Amino acid sequence: MTDTERLLRHRSFVELGARQRARALLDNGTFRELLGPFDRLMSPWLPRQGIVPQADDGVIIAKGKLAGRACVVAAIEGGFQGGSMGEVGGAKIAGALELAVEDNRNGIPTCAVLLLETGGVRLQEANLGLAAIAEIQAGIVELRGHQPVIGVIAGSVGCFGGMSIAAGLCSHLLVTREARLGLNGPQVIEQEAGIEEYNAGDRPFIWSFSGGEQRHACGLADAYVADDVERIREQLLQLLGQPSANRARQHAWYLQRLAQLGAEAPQLDAAAVRALYQGDAQ
Amino acid sequence: MNRALNWLPNLAAGQAQAGYPASLRVIDGELDNRPARFIAVVPDAHNPFPRARAGEVGLLEGWGLAKAVSEAVEADRNTEKRAIVALIDVPSQAYGRREEALGIHQALAGAVEAYAQARLAGHPVIGLLVGKAMSGAFLAHGYQAQRLIALDDSGVMVHAMGKAAAARITLRSVDALEALAAEIPPMAYDLGSYASLGLLWRRLSVDNADSPSAADIAAVRACLAEAVRDIGQSTDLSSRLGGEHRQASRDVRARLRSQWQEA
Numbered sequence: 001m002t003d004t005e006r007l008l009r010h011r012s013f014v015e016l017g018a019r020q021r022a023r024a025l026l027d028n029g030t031f032r033e034l035l036g037p038f039d040r041l042m043s044p045w046l047p048r049q050g051i052v053p054q055a056d057d058g059v060i061i062a063k064g065k066l067a068g069r070a071c072v073v074a075a076i077e078g079g080f081q082g083g084s085m086g087e088v089g090g091a092k093i094a095g096a097l098e099l100a101v102e103d104n105r106n107g108i109p110t111c112a113v114l115l116l117e118t119g120g121v122r123l124q125e126a127n128l129g130l131a132a133i134a135e136i137q138a139g140i141v142e143l144r145g146h147q148p149v150i151g152v153i154a155g156s157v158g159c160f161g162g163m164s165i166a167a168g169l170c171s172h173l174l175v176t177r178e179a180r181l182g183l184n185g186p187q188v189i190e191q192e193a194g195i196e197e198y199n200a201g202d203r204p205f206i207w208s209f210s211g212g213e214q215r216h217a218c219g220l221a222d223a224y225v226a227d228d229v230e231r232i233r234e235q236l237l238q239l240l241g242q243p244s245a246n247r248a249r250q251h252a253w254y255l256q257r258l259a260q261l262g263a264e265a266p267q268l269d270a271a272a273v274r275a276l277y278q279g280d281a282q
Numbered sequence: 283m284n285r286a287l288n289w290l291p292n293l294a295a296g297q298a299q300a301g302y303p304a305s306l307r308v309i310d311g312e313l314d315n316r317p318a319r320f321i322a323v324v325p326d327a328h329n330p331f332p333r334a335r336a337g338e339v340g341l342l343e344g345w346g347l348a349k350a351v352s353e354a355v356e357a358d359r360n361t362e363k364r365a366i367v368a369l370i371d372v373p374s375q376a377y378g379r380r381e382e383a384l385g386i387h388q389a390l391a392g393a394v395e396a397y398a399q400a401r402l403a404g405h406p407v408i409g410l411l412v413g414k415a416m417s418g419a420f421l422a423h424g425y426q427a428q429r430l431i432a433l434d435d436s437g438v439m440v441h442a443m444g445k446a447a448a449a450r451i452t453l454r455s456v457d458a459l460e461a462l463a464a465e466i467p468p469m470a471y472d473l474g475s476y477a478s479l480g481l482l483w484r485r486l487s488v489d490n491a492d493s494p495s496a497a498d499i500a501a502v503r504a505c506l507a508e509a510v511r512d513i514g515q516s517t518d519l520s521s522r523l524g525g526e527h528r529q530a531s532r533d534v535r536a537r538l539r540s541q542w543q544e545a
Binding site for chain 1: 328330331332333341342345346348349352374375377378379380381382383384385386387388389390391392394395396398399401402417418420421422425426440441442443447448450451452462465466467468469470476479481518519522527528529530531533534535537538539541542545
């Protein structure tokens with residue numbers, strides 16, 4: 001294939017909305033949305049605060065097939081309220097994971113793919129968002145005992161807050177160069193810790209820590225792939241067949257690495273973090 | 283002042299276990315004639331990570347909790363599953379450059395994983411809220427428990443973000459945020475509103491939440507024992523779904539279930 005052909009065939013995944021993303025990853029013709037916009041399950045809390053709710057609360061749930069395997073996809077729409085998790089959207093994801101667990105228990109193997117574009121808890125629904133995230137995390141851990149749960153962070157919102165913890169629980173995590181992954185958003189860190197500690201306006205600095213390439217190089221993500229629908233799907237199918245790194249169970253390894261930083265951990269640049277986390281296999 | 287430090291040695295009589303970061307206290311005791319592991323995150327002025335010196339849950343705390351919980355699960359694999367009690371007074375997760383660079387999200391995932399696996403393995407896991415239970419710190423330390431018990435005290439607070447920070451992020455004044463929060467139960471900062479969400483199994487009045495009396499300790503231990511019995515064989519979080527202000531959480535699940543079979 002020539003470069004021109006490749007360019008013409010390229011289809012950006014990042015530019016797709018959540019529904020299109022879910023459809024693009026599932027086998028052709030197998031996408032079935034559950035609790036779609038016509039069900040009109042909307043946030044009961046946003047209108048009271050003068051915010052227009054959305055008919056799907058920014059979360060798309062779809063059943064379908066992935067290379068012929070039964071799969072449920074939960075896709076977060078980063079364009080609605082920053083992909084934040086409220087009561088309804090959170091319950092959609094947690095409920096879907098719970099039903100997938102039930103199917104597996106009943107002899108119907110069902111895996112899950114989570115498309116994560118989210119700032120974390122929706123502050124307008126604060127404690128219900130936080131509770132829903134705890135339930136999503138519980139669902140991921142339980143489902144993973146049966147079938148893979150694959151997290152995809154494509155960009156452009158990234159994956160933050162409690163949902164970054166959820167990403168850390170997945171069997172596998174796939175990121176692109178446009179992805180960011182971190183617990184605390186840059187603005188919040190700057191406000192809490194001061195601009196000397198974290199300058200939210202310094203984008204190269206922030207991407208050097210939390211960007212997809214760095215997370216992958218540090219072993220905090222399993223696959224790093226270009227922003228292209230076909231490449232992401234191919235990579236997803238490959239991950240489905242691989243054993244999980246079980247990253248969330250590696251406390252001994254991480255505690256040993258962190259201990260190398262001594263009694264007063266220094267500030268590290270991206271290269272220093274890679275050096276610390278690379279080397280012998282986890 | 284960290285309240286867990288005052289409660290922990292009275293609730294669990296044993297020695298603190300060695301081998302954990304200084305910001306963790308892990309004590310093996312008993313509860314209702316069953317072995318029990320009590321775990322707290324506490325301040326450590328010499329924490330190697332300066333943004334985690336005031337009792338925040340950071341890198342060492344996340345991975346340390348993972349170790350404390352998963353070692354208990356491993357040790358009990360072929361024997362009686364000990365109860366695991368998370369004593370919770372955590373002001374926040376650690377906000378810092380070192381934390382983000384080194385993947386604090388993964389450390390907290392380690393803790394969530396360990397607590398969830400303990401629950402699934404049949405350990406009764408209880409979160410005892412004696413002070414603040416904030417955001418990512420609470421997710422990592424306690425929110426995976428089958429039962430949550432809170433002292434009925436104004437110093438007990440559950441929230442996704444502190445008032446000042448939440449006001450800045452949502453572009454409101456603290457006064458405006460408080461006025462709004464008072465009318466929106468999931469946004470409110472008081473324990474009564476939180477209880478209306480149905481996430482707490484029990485609220486418990488005590489004489490002194492800062493410095494518990496002997497009667498307070500006895501009442502809390504009795505409540506913990508009752509929780510262990512109430513958990514029985516259950517390994518999930520389903521008991522949280524009944525709250526007055528969680529109607530939508532129930533509706534979504536019910537309608538999802540009916541469409542799931544057809545899809």
